[in-house]
Amino acid sequence: MERKNELDTLEQALDACLRGHGGVALISAPVGCGKTALWHAVQQRATPAGAVCLSATGSRVESSLALGVVDQLFAGAPFAEDQRVRVGRLLREGTLNAMLYETGAVPLVSAEVFGALTEALVELSERVPLVIGVDDVHLADAASRQFLLYLARRVHRARVLMVLTECVGAQPSDPLFRAELDSQRHLRQILVGALSRAGVAALAGDGVAELHRISGGNPRLLTALLLDRQAAGGTEPVAVADAFAQAVLNCLYRSDATVLRVARMAAVLDEPAPLAVLAELAELDPAATSGALAAAAGMGILREGRFHHPRARAAVLYAMPAPERAALHERAARLLHATGAAAIQVARHAIAASPADGGWSVPVLRDAAEAALEDDDTALALDCCRMADRIGAYGPQRTAVAAALVRTQWRLDPSAADRPLGELVTAARAGHLSVPQGLELIRHLMWHGRPEQAVELLRRFAAAAEPADVPAAIELQLVRQQLCYVYPGRSGQIRAAAGPPLPGLGHAGADWSVRLQAGRVVEALTTGAAISDETLGDAEHVLRTVRLTDDTVGLAAYCVEALIGAERLDAAASWCDGLIREAGARRAPVWRALFRAIRAGVNLRRGNLAEAEEDSRGALTQFSPKGWGVIIGAPLSTLILSTTMAGHHDQAVNHLNVRVPAALFQARTGLLYLRARGRHHLATGNRQAALKDFTTCRDLMRSWGLDLPTLLPWRIDLAETYLALGDQAQARAILRDQLDHLGPHTDRVRGAGLRLLANASEPEHRAGLLHDAASVLEATGDHHQLMLVRADLLTDQQRQPRETPAGHNVLGGHRGASAQRPGRPDHIAELSDAELRVAALAARGHTNPQIARSLFLTVSTVEQHLTRVYRKLNVPGRSALPRELTRRSRGYGGLPRAVSP
Numbered sequence: 045m046e047r048k049n050e051l052d053t054l055e056q057a058l059d060a061c062l063r064g065h066g067g068v069a070l071i072s073a074p075v076g077c078g079k080t081a082l083w084h085a086v087q088q089r090a091t092p093a094g095a096v097c098l099s100a101t102g103s104r105v106e107s108s109l110a111l112g113v114v115d116q117l118f119a120g121a122p123f124a125e126d127q128r129v130r131v132g133r134l135l136r137e138g139t140l141n142a143m144l145y146e147t148g149a150v151p152l153v154s155a156e157v158f159g160a161l162t163e164a165l166v167e168l169s170e171r172v173p174l175v176i177g178v179d180d181v182h183l184a185d186a187a188s189r190q191f192l193l194y195l196a197r198r199v200h201r202a203r204v205l206m207v208l209t210e211c212v213g214a215q216p217s218d219p220l221f222r223a224e225l226d227s228q229r230h231l232r233q234i235l236v237g238a239l240s241r242a243g244v245a246a247l248a249g250d251g252v253a254e255l256h257r258i259s260g261g262n263p264r265l266l267t268a269l270l271l272d273r274q275a276a277g278g279t280e281p282v283a284v285a286d287a288f289a290q291a292v293l294n295c296l297y298r299s300d301a302t303v304l305r306v307a308r309m310a311a312v313l314d315e316p317a318p319l320a321v322l323a324e325l326a327e328l329d330p331a332a333t334s335g336a337l338a339a340a341a342g343m344g345i346l347r348e349g350r351f352h353h354p355r356a357r358a359a360v361l362y363a364m365p366a367p368e369r370a371a372l373h374e375r376a377a378r379l380l381h382a383t384g385a386a387a388i389q390v391a392r393h394a395i396a397a398s399p400a401d402g403g404w405s406v407p408v409l410r411d412a413a414e415a416a417l418e419d420d421d422t423a424l425a426l427d428c429c430r431m432a433d434r435i436g437a438y439g440p441q442r443t444a445v446a447a448a449l450v451r452t453q454w455r456l457d458p459s460a461a462d463r464p465l466g467e468l469v470t471a472a473r474a475g476h477l478s479v480p481q482g483l484e485l486i487r488h489l490m491w492h493g494r495p496e497q498a499v500e501l502l503r504r505f506a507a508a509a510e511p512a513d514v515p516a517a518i519e520l521q522l523v524r525q526q527l528c529y530v531y532p533g534r535s536g537q538i539r540a541a542a543g544p545p546l547p548g549l550g551h552a553g554a555d556w557s558v559r560l561q562a563g564r565v566v567e568a569l570t571t572g573a574a575i576s577d578e579t580l581g582d583a584e585h586v587l588r589t590v591r592l593t594d595d596t597v598g599l600a601a602y603c604v605e606a607l608i609g610a611e612r613l614d615a616a617a618s619w620c621d622g623l624i625r626e627a628g629a630r631r632a633p634v635w636r637a638l639f640r641a642i643r644a645g646v647n648l649r650r651g652n653l654a655e656a657e658e659d660s661r662g663a664l665t666q667f668s669p670k671g672w673g674v675i676i677g678a679p680l681s682t683l684i685l686s687t688t689m690a691g692h693h694d695q696a697v698n699h700l701n702v703r704v705p706a707a708l709f710q711a712r713t714g715l716l717y718l719r720a721r722g723r724h725h726l727a728t729g730n731r732q733a734a735l736k737d738f739t740t741c742r743d744l745m746r747s748w749g750l751d752l753p754t755l756l757p758w759r760i761d762l763a764e765t766y767l768a769l770g771d772q773a774q775a776r777a778i779l780r781d782q783l784d785h786l787g788p789h790t791d792r793v794r795g796a797g798l799r800l801l802a803n804a805s806e807p808e809h810r811a812g813l814l815h816d817a818a819s820v821l822e823a824t825g826d827h828h829q830l831m832l833v834r835a836d837l838l839t840d841q842q843r844q845p846r847e848t849p850a851g852h853n854v855l856g857g858h859r860g861a862s863a864q865r866p867g868r869p870d871h872i873a874e875l876s877d878a879e880l881r882v883a884a885l886a887a888r889g890h891t892n893p894q895i896a897r898s899l900f901l902t903v904s905t906v907e908q909h910l911t912r913v914y915r916k917l918n919v920p921g922r923s924a925l926p927r928e929l930t931r932r933s934r935g936y937g938g939l940p941r942a943v944s945p
Contacts, residue, residue, distance in 0.1 A: 046243035047078060050234050054086050057205055057232050062093055062173050066199035068228055071209040073236035074343035075295040076264030079209040082236065083177045086207055095173035095205075096122060102183030110142035111135060111153075113178055113188035114161070121168060134160050142187040153187055158194040165195065166202045173203040180298065182210040182218070189221045200230040211299055212342055238262055238344055251281025258284065258353045260344020265291050289359035295343050296360065302328065306336035307345065311360040312372045315389070316349040325372070325379055373397035377405065387411040388419075391428050402435045406445065409435075413448045417455070417594070420630040425452040443471045447481045450488060451594055455632050458491060459671035465492065472501050479505055479516050483523050487598065492673040493707030495531045502527065503541035518556050518563070525566040526598060530674065530711050532570070532748040562586045562599040565606050572750050574787045575610040583607060587619050592626055597635050604642050608649070609754050610789045613825060617646045637666035641679035648682050649792065651828030657686040669702055676704055677713025681720035688724045689828060696724050715741055715756050722761060731768050738762045753786060753793040760796050767804055775804045792829065795821035799833050802840075810840050831899065838884070839877050872928060874916045880929075882909040886922050887929035 050071070057069050069086075073079040087097045100116035109115075118131050138157040168174060178184060178192065196206055208225075225231060238261030245252045247263075248270060259265035268291035269284065276283040296304045309326040317325075323333040340346040351357040361369065374397035381390045381404075391412030394405040409432040416425035429449040446464040453460040468485050471477050477485065482505045489498040502523060509516050524542040528535045561582040568579045583603035590596045600623060607616040620643035627635035644659035660683040669676060680702060687696040700721060708714040722737030741758040745751050753759070759782040766775040779801045786794055795817045802813035814837050821830045875883060885895045892906045899906075910922070919925060 046239055046246065047082065047236070050082055050236060051085055053232055053234055054082060054207070055089060057207075058086060058090055058093070058095075058175070061175065061203055061205035062095070064201070064203050065230075066169075066202045066204040066206075067230035067232060068196045068199070068206040068208065068225070069232045069234060070225060071207065071234045071236060072212055073209070074238065074262065074339065075211045075299045076262045076291070076343055077236050077238055078263045079211075079236055080179050081263070082234070083179055083207055083209055086175060086177065086205075090173070090175040090205075093173070095175050096168075097175045097177065099177045099179070100184075100188075102178065102180040102185075102188075110139045110185055110187040111191065113181075113184040114138075114191050117176060117178070118161070118164075121165070122172070123164070123168065127164060131161065131164055134164075138187065138191075153190060155194075158191055161191065162195050162198055165204065166198065169203040173205075175205045175207065177207040177209075179209045180211065181208045182300070183298075186218070189218055193221065193224050196225065196228055196231075212339055238342070239266065249281075254282045258282070258288075260341075260347070260352055262295065262344035264295060265344055267291070284353055284355045288353075289355055292345060292356045292359050293363055295345060296340075299339060299343065302332055302336045303339045306333055307340055307360055308364060308372070310337075310340075310346060310349055310351065311357045312369070312376055312393070314350075314357060314392075318383075321379060321383060322349065325376055370397045370399075374399050381405075381408060386415070388415050388424070391416075391431075392424070395427050395431050398431070399435075402431075406432045406435055406441050410441070410444050410448055413452060417452060420632065422452060422455050422631055426456065429453075440476060443468070443476045443481075446471070447477070447484070451484065454488060454491075455594065455634050457667040457671045458488070458634065458673060459668045461488065462492075465489070469497055469501070472504065479509065479513075480519070483519050484594070486523050487526065490527055490530050491675060493705040493711070495527070495534055495707065495710060498527060499534065499537055499541045502538065506541065506543045515556060518559055522559060522563050522566070522599075525563055525570055526602075529566055529570045529602070530713075532712055532750050533710055533744070535570070535748070558586055558589050559599070562590075562596075562603065566599075566602045569602060569606060569609065572752050575606055575789060579606055580610055580612065584615070592623065592630065592632070592635060597632075597638065601638055601642060604639070608642075608646060609752075611649075611754070611791065611824065613646050613649055617643060620646065633666050634671075637663040637679075638675075640666075641675075641682070644679060644682040644686075648686055649824075649826060651826045651830065653686045653690045653828060656682055657690070660686065674705055674708045674711040674713055676702075677708050677711065677715075677717040680704070681713070681716035684717075684720035685723055688720070688727050693724070693728055700724065712750070712755075715744060715750075718744075719756050719758070719761060722765075726761075726765055726768060731765055735762070735765050735769075738765060753782065753790055757782070757793045757796065760793060760800065763797075763800050763804070767800065772804045776801065779804065791820050792824045792826050795824060795826070795833070796829055799829070799836060802836065807840075807843065811837070814840065835877070835881060835899075838881055842873075842877070842880065871917050872926065875913060879909050879913050879916070882906055883913045883917075883925060884929050886910060886913075887925040887927070 054069055057067050060067060071079045071082055083099075087099070090097055098117045098120050100113045102113055115135055118135065121131075123131060134157050138153045138161070141153045141157065165174060165176075176195075178188075181189070181192070184192070192206070192208070195204075199206060226233075239247075239256075240261065241252060241256045244256045244259070244261060244266060247266060248255050251273075255266060255269055259269055265288060268287040269282065271287040272283040272285040273280070275285065275287070296307050305326050305328065306322070309322055313322070313325070319330050319333060319337075322337075323330045326333055326336075328336070337346060337349060341348075345351060345356060351360075364372075373393045377390050377393035377397060380393065387408050390405070390408045394402060394409060399405070409428040413425040413428035413432075416422070416428060425448070429445060429452050432445045433449060446467045449464045450461045450468060453464075465485070465488060468477065468481075469489070472482050472485060482501060486498045486501050486505075489495070489501070502520075506520055509520060511517075520542060524538055527538045531538070565579055565583045565586065568575060583606040586603045587600060590600060592600060600619075604616050604619050604623075607613075607619065620639050623639040624636055624643065627633075627639060640659045640663040644656045644663060647653075647656035647659060660679040663679040664672070664676075664683065672679070680699060684696050684699045687693075687699065704717065708717060718737045718741050722734045722741070725731070725734035725737065738758050738761040741756055742762065745756065745758060759778050763775040763778040763782070766772075766778065779797050783794065783797050783801070786797075798813050798817035798820065802810045802817065805813060814833055818830065818833045818837070821833060872880070881899060882895055882901075885898060886892075890898070892903050892910075895901070895906045896903045913925075914921060917926065
């Protein structure tokens with residue numbers, strides 16, 4: 045039993061009292077650690093032994109009432125009526141003396157009054173043993189403590205046991221009282237501490253380690269935690285809720301005022317602080333502060349100046365009146381600032397205080413915003429910027445705050461940066477922005493579809509650049525390259541605004557070499573040249589080296605785009621996955637959305653329509669469409685294309701109704717949007733509208749010098765449109781022109797072109813072209829295009845009654861001239877193309893989910909097709925499908941041969 049020794053001591057004192065040897069027991073314990081429970085245990089043992097228990101409790105309310113504790117004790121004494129009247133008169137006389145005759149903090153009560161009251165109790169003890177208990181004696185009024193000392197000196201020969209309890213605080217509330225009490229020979233002092241882990245285990249059962257850590261072994265706090273667990277249904281071993289919060293407050297309010305004050309200061313600071321700082325904040329001397337910290341630690345609330353649990357801190361913090369809490373935060377902010385604390389520490393308190401006159405804190409808030417962004421605490425950075433903006437900075441400080449606000453808001457939702465963006469443009473024109481601030485502003489203007497302002501500011505900063513400033517020259521070159529990439533139609537204007545490359549770039553140090561490599565990657569993307577192995581090496585080195593920041597996130601995106609342009613789709617997807625994880629871990633939703641949009645494009649190229657739709661939708665819903673600026677063309681076009689290709693045309697229409705900025709059609713991403721819209725028009729039969737969009741893409745790409753099939757294969761789209769219009773000759777001419785001028789990394793375009801050329805060619809050439817297309821596309825991993833080729837192969841097989849003259853088996857590859865294509869029964873001819881494709885795979889033994897994945901259908905659609913197949917072929921089920929169908933599945937390579945059950 046955790047309190048056995050203490051109980052044994054009290055029982056010994058009680059036995060002595062019953063034998064006529066009175067005494068005093070003083071129980072000292074941190075608040076909540078069970079001193080009151082020990083007093084109750086004494087009462088439970090004393091009553092059966094025939095003793096009368098008189099009890100009283102000290103409190104802060106009653107401490108202002110003279111003899112308030114004594115009055116409680118005598119109210120429960122079993123006096124005769126005449127004795128009760130006499131005692132009442134003595135108490136009134138003593139109270140009046142204490143009120144009238146007070147020397148300093150010590151009230152004067154006549155010895156006659158104390159003597160008569162003591163005599164009344166001693167006389168009563170001759171009839172019945174008395175156990176007198178005073179809980180929280182340290183809170184008793186001074187006159188009552190005087191009487192208790194008077195009584196304690198006279199009980200050793202009477203059947204009177206005095207049990208006094210006190211809380212261990214920062215310092216004795218009445219040192220003279222404790223000194224006098226300690227001098228009594230018949231005093232038994234009992235020290236009670238917190239429960240051990242074993243003691244907690246005896247009460248709590250599950251979750252012992254965590255319960256012991258949170259409660260500090262304080263029985264009152266532990267009991268509250270168990271109540272919270274019970275209220276939560278007992279599903280978890282530990283629950284921290286209202287009962288625990290209230291128990292913390294109860295403990296502090298029953299301790300002395302110094303402990304409560306220091307606990308409040310600790311709640312305000314919320315981090316360990318030097319003793320001198322905490323003492324000054326609490327307006328106490330260091331010794332008192334140290335004692336209060338020790339007392340709070342003893343009661344299991346603080347450890348090394350911090351609360352054991354955040355719920356305890358919150359309870360203390362919000363129990364304070366709001367004006368007092370704000371004043372303490374402001375005092376903490378100024379004190380920490382004066383002692384050289386980190387800007388983030390100071391800023392947290394300045395924000396909590398929200399001072400009306402906080403001009404001194406503006407530079408601190410700005411520095412704290414930058415530091416918070418470095419720590420990926422975007423919410424704190426935004427709070428710092430808003431507070432600085434609300435306080436009202438002026439001049440250069442105002443500009444710096446606006447720049448920090450734009451950077452912070454852009455990481456969360458770029459649409460929120462509109463107002464400070466305009467303010468920064470004005471500041472830049474007035475010459476109030478540094479080169480780094482100005483170049484960052486240009487990138488934001490580029491994103492938000494303001495190319496005119498971006499070019500204007502580029503011209504200003506390029507003209508002001510110092511030739512010897514290599515870092516500035518590198519950054520100017522990077523911004524120029526990025527502007528040319530995003531707005532290729534303005535390349536000449538942009539290059540003229542930036543001026544000739546500044547000298548000295550070849551002498552840049554190692555710290556800048558990565559940015560130079562990134563610049564080479566962007567330049568390669570901008571000029572439209574084929575992606576070389578050297579460019580790919582630069583891109584991968586940049587991705588391996590850089591840590592995502594507001595300055596490097598765009599560079600990382602360009603490097604992934606280079607991998608995509610070289611058809612390195614697996615590598616691009618892998619990098620996107622890692623960058624998405626990093627952006628998520630660092631709480632940067634814009635970064636995460638950007639790389640999800642890029643991954644959506646990778647999935648679209650692979651033909652993974654569901655994944656492309658999911659990623660692009662997820663990217664676009666991360667923040668408002670307005671926040672995407674002209675970059676919205678990338679994820680939105682992927683979403684339109686993926687839903688269109690999947691046959692979800694109503695959804696595609698909804699996506700086409702999303703408002704896009706007018707500047708989108710000056711940007712590279714506008715080409716993607718035009719193509720996606722054209723593909724939707726083509727898929728829904730609006731061929732003239734499709735022709736107009738694809739022709740616009742052609743004209744823009746030629747005028748911009750970006751005739752890149754890997755970026756946008758407009759010839760393929762035009763050829764397919766002409767095929768739909770019935771103009772096979774025009775389609776063949778466009779396709780041959782495309783196929784004759786393809787460079788490296790263009791297998792996807794080549795495969796798609798061969799498939800369309802097959803559809804535009806004479807029947808005798810169709811199978812060979814389709815096989816060539818399938819061979820090319822299998823290496824690219826474009827599942828959707830490959831599925832279209834295989835579907836065309838099946839259709840062509842239905843049309844051809846015999847093997848082609850070239851000796852190609854349409855589905856099985858080249859065979860000898862003597863090989864004959866078996867005939868097909870008439871009932872198979874009744875099947876539609878879709879039913880034939882499904883039946884062919886089913887006859888080979890593939891399951892419905894496998895067929896669905898292979899043909900990009902739903903399982904439900906596969907089941908519907910099979911039901912119609914069974915009816916048309918007049919067979920009972922899958923096992924009865926004709927063997928003739930098994931050869932039809934060879935055009936769907938990649939699926940394993942099913943094992944018959």
